[in-house]
Amino acid sequence: MFAYRSLRVALLGAGTVGSQVARLLIDEADELANRVGARLELVGIAVRDPDAPRDTPLPQELFTTDAESLILGADIVIELMGGIEPARTFVLQALGSGADVVTGNKALLATHGPELAEAAEQVGAQLAYEAAVAGAIPIIRPLRESLAGDRVERILAIVNGTTNFILDRMDSTGTSLENALATATELGYAEADPTADIGGYDAAQKAAILASLAFHTTVPLASVHREGITEISAAEVAAAADAGYVVKLLAICGRMTDPDTGEDAVSVRVHPALIPRTHPLASVRGGNNAVFVEAEAAGPLMFYGAGAGGVQTASAVLGDLVAVARRHVVGGPGLGDSAHAGLPVLDIGKVTTRYAISLDVDDQPGVLAAVAQTFARHGVSVEQLQQTTSDESGRATLVVGTHTARESALAETVAELATIPAVASVASVLRVEGAA
């Protein structure tokens, strides 16, 4: 064994991911030292309660509640506490002291990314965050480095393991959202507050991070259109299956031309959508994620794998740690992200896509015509209209599939459909993505 110098590594948080990072750092210490050219010495783990029972046994003497002192003596700080505060303060403190930072905290990056990047740039420190998007899947480094010379046109992705697990369970077993969420939480996929997952907030944070990197533009979280899966019913999932589709929570980031001004722009949205069962994203099961990137020169690329889970995500954290530590050994400032393009982020109303609308209607003459006329009045072209048999109550279900339409026109159409006397309810409105 060479007499390597040591780099002092401080870990903040020992939960699902942090405990696995600590374990691997200890178990793989010699191998990691050989890869880095320096020993990664875990000098302490900041936690809320050092005596709390833990699934992963770790040396008790490493635990401390004094995160600030731990950070002060560190060369590299790994932040795996989650949440905005005190994580933001600790990360800024670490960067301010010249330490490099590795984090998986997408909530923090999506809300304070530019502030953290600037703090890192000021002192030439590195800020690495592969674990923040799509867990174990390498996607940050490919966008930041491998595709830095290409022009990314579009990203179509499943970036939340919890919701993918839930929708997959609802599709394959017919179970309820609540039951599937309980299992996803047990498996370590869900956030501390799972509303972040099922409400689409976690995926929106990841979409903001992906789009910022892909389009060299700061994409504020507030400009990401977000819808979660809480309104998705078992009936919608079953109807989708009957029609040859599957419901997935998608993150879609794309370059666009503003239809009103003709300017170059981008759109970033997260919402549940129907995709054909034959689409490669339909085969992404359980807690897995997949990210499709369409780049001008490279063409389509697909990144697939574990999007959540303690040990899986620890792989991405350790990958960043090794990369950051290697650079620390050779010296030189960290690589910043570029946001020079400054493209506007368009409102969802300007986005165009296809839709499937399901209506409960009175099965009476004239209803079909009234529905079709409403679509026509708003310039939304109908591709398919299907009526399923009425039940004893005299009701029928109409499923309308549209050609590509502008979101604002579709919203107006849906609002007017609800006012037709023969329309009892607009049961479901889902976007259709990835269909030929």
Ligand SMILES: NC(=O)C1=CN([C@@H]2O[C@H](COP(=O)(O)OP(=O)(O)OC[C@H]3O[C@@H](n4cnc5c(N)ncnc54)[C@H](O)[C@@H]3O)[C@@H](O)[C@H]2O)C=CC1
């Ligand atoms: N669980 C997963 O599959 C993934 C998680 N992430 C991200 O990684 C980070 C950590 O996630 P998990 O390990 O799942 O969270 P967790 O909730 O299991 O663990 C967080 C740990 O930080 C500690 N902590 C929180 N606030 C603290 C404070 N003020 N002082 C000291 N310790 C504090 C908690 O006690 C806990 O041990 C989050 O930012 C999360 O979004 C990213 C990718 C996947």
Ligand SMILES: N[C@@H](CC=O)C(=O)O
């Ligand atoms: N809660 C997240 C964890 C990974 O980022 C998810 O379910 O994907």
Ligand code: NA
């Ligand atoms: Na990743």
